[in-house]
Amino acid sequence: MAEVIKRGYLSVKEDGLRSWIWSKRYFILRDQALTLHKNEQSSQCVAAILLRDVTQVTRTDLKPYCFEIATKDKTFYVSCKSDQELYTWMDEIYNRSSVGASGPTNFVHEVHVGFDAVTGAFTGLPDQWTQLLKGSAITAEDAAKNPQAVLDVLEFYTEQTKREAEEEYASMPPRHQRPAPPRDIQPRAAPHRPAPPPPPSPLSPSRQRDMNQMMDDMSLRSPPLSSPYSPRSPYSPPNEPLPRLPSQVREERNHGKPGYPRMEPSRSHGPVSPTSPRTPTRSNSSYQTDERSALYDRERRERERRLREKEKERMMREREKAAAQMSVGTPPPKKKVEQRISTLTEAQVMDKLRSVVNRGDPNTSYKRIKRVGQGASGSVYVAASLTSNAKVAIKQMDLAQQPRKELIVNEILVMKESQHPNIVNFLDAYLVRNSELWVIMEYMEGGALTDVIDNNSMTEQQIAVVCRETIAGLHHLHQQNIIHRDIKSDNILLDFYGHVKISDFGFCAKLSDQKRKRATMVGTPYWMAPEVVKQTQYGEKVDCWSMGILTIEMIEGEPPYLDEEPLKALYLIATNGTPTLKHPERLSRELKSFLAVCLCVDVRSRASTEELLEHEFLKKAGPLESMAPLLKFKNQKH
Numbered sequence: 001m002a003e004v005i006k007r008g009y010l011s012v013k014e015d016g017l018r019s020w021i022w023s024k025r026y027f028i029l030r031d032q033a034l035t036l037h038k039n040e041q042s043s044q045c046v047a048a049i050l051l052r053d054v055t056q057v058t059r060t061d062l063k064p065y066c067f068e069i070a071t072k073d074k075t076f077y078v079s080c081k082s083d084q085e086l087y088t089w090m091d092e093i094y095n096r097s098s099v100g101a102s103g104p105t106n107f108v109h110e111v112h113v114g115f116d117a118v119t120g121a122f123t124g125l126p127d128q129w130t131q132l133l134k135g136s137a138i139t140a141e142d143a144a145k146n147p148q149a150v151l152d153v154l155e156f157y158t159e160q161t162k163r164e165a166e167e168e169y170a171s172m173p174p175r176h177q178r179p180a181p182p183r184d185i186q187p188r189a190a191p192h193r194p195a196p197p198p199p200p201s202p203l204s205p206s207r208q209r210d211m212n213q214m215m216d217d218m219s220l221r222s223p224p225l226s227s228p229y230s231p232r233s234p235y236s237p238p239n240e241p242l243p244r245l246p247s248q249v250r251e252e253r254n255h256g257k258p259g260y261p262r263m264e265p266s267r268s269h270g271p272v273s274p275t276s277p278r279t280p281t282r283s284n285s286s287y288q289t290d291e292r293s294a295l296y297d298r299e300r301r302e303r304e305r306r307l308r309e310k311e312k313e314r315m316m317r318e319r320e321k322a323a324a325q326m327s328v329g330t331p332p333p334k335k336k337v338e339q340r341i342s343t344l345t346e347a348q349v350m351d352k353l354r355s356v357v358n359r360g361d362p363n364t365s366y367k368r369i370k371r372v373g374q375g376a377s378g379s380v381y382v383a384a385s386l387t388s389n390a391k392v393a394i395k396q397m398d399l400a401q402q403p404r405k406e407l408i409v410n411e412i413l414v415m416k417e418s419q420h421p422n423i424v425n426f427l428d429a430y431l432v433r434n435s436e437l438w439v440i441m442e443y444m445e446g447g448a449l450t451d452v453i454d455n456n457s458m459t460e461q462q463i464a465v466v467c468r469e470t471i472a473g474l475h476h477l478h479q480q481n482i483i484h485r486d487i488k489s490d491n492i493l494l495d496f497y498g499h500v501k502i503s504d505f506g507f508c509a510k511l512s513d514q515k516r517k518r519a520t521m522v523g524t525p526y527w528m529a530p531e532v533v534k535q536t537q538y539g540e541k542v543d544c545w546s547m548g549i550l551t552i553e554m555i556e557g558e559p560p561y562l563d564e565e566p567l568k569a570l571y572l573i574a575t576n577g578t579p580t581l582k583h584p585e586r587l588s589r590e591l592k593s594f595l596a597v598c599l600c601v602d603v604r605s606r607a608s609t610e611e612l613l614e615h616e617f618l619k620k621a622g623p624l625e626s627m628a629p630l631l632k633f634k635n636q637k638h
């Protein structure tokens, strides 16, 4: 007999003839079936539902904590005693049903939200969403244009913030040592999401025609008149000032936004060196010839470094605040926390970690020289190997401070198993005093591509080098069924010789044969593919979309919508489709074609890494030495 996953008494009634009768039944859930029994002693069931036949698991309003399980033939209404009980049953059933295995991950929670086209307002929105919407830059016109997209991004945003809070909670001391968190982080019923639109029709017109259309969209067609979001109109006169704010203004604007660390461009924890976050690109020659401008730039960088530090402090404060807020109210359902974070318990994660680390003392093998970077999970040092004197990078993390230890284990495992010339190679890992983790990796003295972008204007030849190298690394990951999920310039590092390598593997996902698609939301929103924002299923091609956004960063200095308030940016990603370029007329046909195949909203038309490697734009790539002028700035420092 298959293992019992969950059991317990619940009230149930069936749709149909006996639809008014609620009966108390003993439910037994196994991997493939849910059976209903008169009581716990009775082995004979009064009803059985094969999970593969389940077509929907939905919350309903019939009773306060009620959900329905629909099959092709029948609907069962199940009443629980609490939200927690309801969600755990729904989760377990849903995950094993045909919809859970292949469909969208979110349940349909029937809190009925309406949109009044006359007043331009939503009705029935949960308070939290109303507040979020009020504080966002999403206008009534946006809502009228695409109310579903607004609901999608609100749900996305709250899910993400809730997850962060749950993770903070999970990283706190054991429950008996802490008071309970506020009701606020209880899972909430999300508003009713209408059925997803039917999948786009197969690519009957040839794919090449799609590509041509995409290129038209990006460079030739005028922006839709109804869209107020076309600051990057291809028709902008070439000399028109770029519609950007100075980066410090942007950072100030982003302060005080509802906590969502990954929503902020992660300039906040860049290297310690006084390099700038996003700033309007300046040419190399202007740095060399204009002393006053150099002075200005130094001051600006210093100011921006301080802002970055402040931003980091703010994030830390927010984390603490989130942890403190958890100390009142009722605890979140443990099940939810575990399920979202990992299927492994904390002890299992630590066991796994111990199995991949070196037990020795790293100080006998490496001597730390200085700190070169600060990440959310710890500091990065350059160090010298005491045996070979070679330089290495050490990422040092205090495990007690890590809300998501399994991400670190993930990162180590991916780095260990994915050695490749375009991946920052893992050398070793040490667990020091059972509380500190040291990850030893190749030292990339050129730093992050973000700094290169901020301090230079890149030629197409150089852009093509970064694309070629990054795609080669991504292709290697994809061949192992690994999706990176956080491709952006901050996670592309360069070494002294101009080698380009992918780093930061915490968010990587391994696709199994059973699960070729994922639906969890991770990554940094500005670089996210529309299918991720809309929370539909996605596969490795999300990295190809991010590759397109990374290319726009190299061309324009920043990803699309970076100046937008986070919720609005999500809305724009979900609704605008392929972003428009500021100055397409300045780009070669090959580069525009490359962007078009990366930034294809229809995933089936989007190029794979294999196809991208063959793209004509990459043929423009120069040798690695062509990156040297970009590294000058860094090389002088080391």
Ligand SMILES: Nc1ncnc2c1ncn2[C@@H]1O[C@H](COP(=O)(O)OP(=O)(O)OP(=O)(O)O)[C@@H](O)[C@H]1O
Pocket: 266, 269, 270, 271, 372, 373, 374, 375, 376, 377, 378, 379, 380, 393, 395, 424, 441, 442, 443, 444, 445, 447, 448, 493, 503, 504, 506
């Ligand atoms: N191998 C390396 N060589 C040189 N510098 C590095 C290396 N790895 C990281 N850095 C620098 O250290 C900084 C922090 O790196 P880290 O990977 O910790 O950043 P993060 O991804 O922002 O944080 P986290 O992974 O903790 O969320 C980076 O901005 C990068 O410039």
